[in-house]
Amino acid sequence: MKAATIQLETLTCPSCMQKIEGALKSLDGIDKDTIKVSFNSSKVKVSFDEDQVSIDDIELAINRVGFDVLKSKIK
DSSP states (O other): OEEEEEEESOOOSHHHHHHHHHHHHTSTTBOGGGOEEETTTTEEEEEEOTTTOOHHHHHHHHHHTTOOEEEEEEO
16 A cells, blocks of 8 residues: 655635545545545545556546645655
């Protein structure tokens, strides 16, 4: 498993967090228990299986629900 921290444009409401969580939960390879969306810092933290999903797939899912990714960091 890899862990990613993804910096987004400013999140403006709690429903934004729910949209992002829903988008990530729909992807195979995401550890759904690790999804953390921080409203205050506009960051998403998530663990994922690289054999099933890539960071590009994760960023694309976030983009599809209307949010811009500024940068991603993988550990």
